[in-house]
Amino acid sequence: MSFTPNIQAFCCHYTSQQTIAEGKEGLKRDGMPENVTLNRLVCGGKLQVSTLLKAFEDGADGVYFVGCPPDECHNVKGSQRAAKKVAAVRQALIELSVEPERVEMFHLERGFHPEFVKAAQVMNKRITALGPCPFKGDSK
Amino acid sequence: MIIAERKPVNEILDMVKDAKKILVLGCRGCVTVCSAGGEREVEILASLIRLGMKKQGKKIQVTEGTLVRQCDREYIDGIDQWKGKYDSIVSMACGVGVNFIANLRPTTIVYPAVNTSFFGGSAEQGVWTEQCAGCGDCVLHLTGGLCPISRCAKSLFNGPCGGSVDGRCEINPETECVWQLIHDRLGRINNQEAMNTIAPIRDWRTAGHGGPRKTLRDDLTL
Numbered sequence: 001m002s003f004t005p006n007i008q009a010f011c012c013h014y015t016s017q018q019t020i021a022e023g024k025e026g027l028k029r030d031g032m033p034e035n036v037t038l039n040r041l042v043c044g045g046k047l048q049v050s051t052l053l054k055a056f057e058d059g060a061d062g063v064y065f066v067g068c069p070p071d072e073c074h075n076v077k078g079s080q081r082a083a084k085k086v087a088a089v090r091q092a093l094i095e096l097s098v099e100p101e102r103v104e105m106f107h108l109e110r111g112f113h114p115e116f117v118k119a120a121q122v123m124n125k126r127i128t129a130l131g132p133c134p135f136k137g138d139s140k
Numbered sequence: 141m142i143i144a145e146r147k148p149v150n151e152i153l154d155m156v157k158d159a160k161k162i163l164v165l166g167c168r169g170c171v172t173v174c175s176a177g178g179e180r181e182v183e184i185l186a187s188l189i190r191l192g193m194k195k196q197g198k199k200i201q202v203t204e205g206t207l208v209r210q211c212d213r214e215y216i217d218g219i220d221q222w223k224g225k226y227d228s229i230v231s232m233a234c235g236v237g238v239n240f241i242a243n244l245r246p247t248t249i250v251y252p253a254v255n256t257s258f259f260g261g262s263a264e265q266g267v268w269t270e271q272c273a274g275c276g277d278c279v280l281h282l283t284g285g286l287c288p289i290s291r292c293a294k295s296l297f298n299g300p301c302g303g304s305v306d307g308r309c310e311i312n313p314e315t316e317c318v319w320q321l322i323h324d325r326l327g328r329i330n331n332q333e334a335m336n337t338i339a340p341i342r343d344w345r346t347a348g349h350g351g352p353r354k355t356l357r358d359d360l361t362l
Contacts, residue, residue: 050180053187095149096192135191 005061005127007036009120012044014074014110015066032117033124043075044082052089056135062127064104066119079107098134101126141170142234143268144177144254153192155251163226166206167233174268176254177232179206185253210237216244276346282334284325291318297339
């Protein structure tokens with residue numbers, strides 16, 4: 001049975017600026033998987049552990065964050081903080097015996113880069129292979 | 141402040157495995173400051189419990205709440221606002237809060253979500269260190285303000301012991317030898333001769349060795 005994962009991408013204002021400007025059609029042309037939903041934050045420093053967990057509660061099969069390179073955050077340490085939050089969720093998934101690869105952190109240069117789309121494709125491929133998230137009601 | 145740390149999720153899930161409705165209850169006191177059991181941590185734990193139970197194929201209703209403090213009678217009364225929404229409480233307060241709920245709500249089931257660790261302070265962001273043992277008979281005026289009970293692995297009163305090497309503790313080399321620190325500090329404040337004073341054998345009854353302790357202030361009781 002075919003499976004299209006629900007993937008929630010969180011990204012900071014700066015790394016997603018040009019991506020957002022591309023618009024839905026433009027992103028589709030660039031190869032952005034349509035099942036990846038972008039959630040934009042002002043900065044990685046605003047990311048909360050609960051935001052990522054909530055995404056899983058709301059039915060995500062995979063969740064990731066795209067932030068600036070660790071030492072190039074516009075707000076100095078935002079993407080470093082985001083990486084810590086992602087690591088905390090990864091640890092929580094391990095505790096709950098769920099594949100930690102369902103959550104990921106990407107550090108990318110600002111602006112629109114093929115890497116932004118590539119990150120979405122990597123996650124889409126990975127989560128498709130993993131199958132539905134065990135947090136979904138019908139699976140044990 | 142009292143430093144605490146959240147228990148492993150699976151330990152908490154095991155506590156609530158038969159519960160149908162729980163109240164995850166935070167405290168805005170010490171555990172908020174040390175990021176163990178404040179509003180934010182309540183949100184995270186509630187989410188983890190929902191996800192964990194869902195993974196096990198179980199249904200649970202999780203209500204989130206936070207009290208000003210869980211170590212005061214009048215604030216415990218605030219639990220009434222969630223009446224009917226829980227069959228047990230998962231308290232994210234320190235052990236004092238859990239005890240207060242158990243004392244004041246004789247039929248309410250209450251579980252601890254954190255391990256209460258020690259009295260400490262924030263050494264740097266995300267790092268807390270033990271600074272006081274609450275022994276009930278403070279000697280900091282004799283030791284330059286540095287506590288030999290909580291900060292010496294052997295709680296020595298007449299230190300350092302022979303295991304102090306290069307200012308480090310033999311029990312754990314990552315720990316500074318507090319007696320070395322006391323020695324250096326007493327020197328800096330021109331009170332080094334205090335090191336020559338032999339501390340007498342200590343009466344530990346004030347430290348809880350005489351049973352649970354109680355403080356009574358006649359000027360405050362009604």
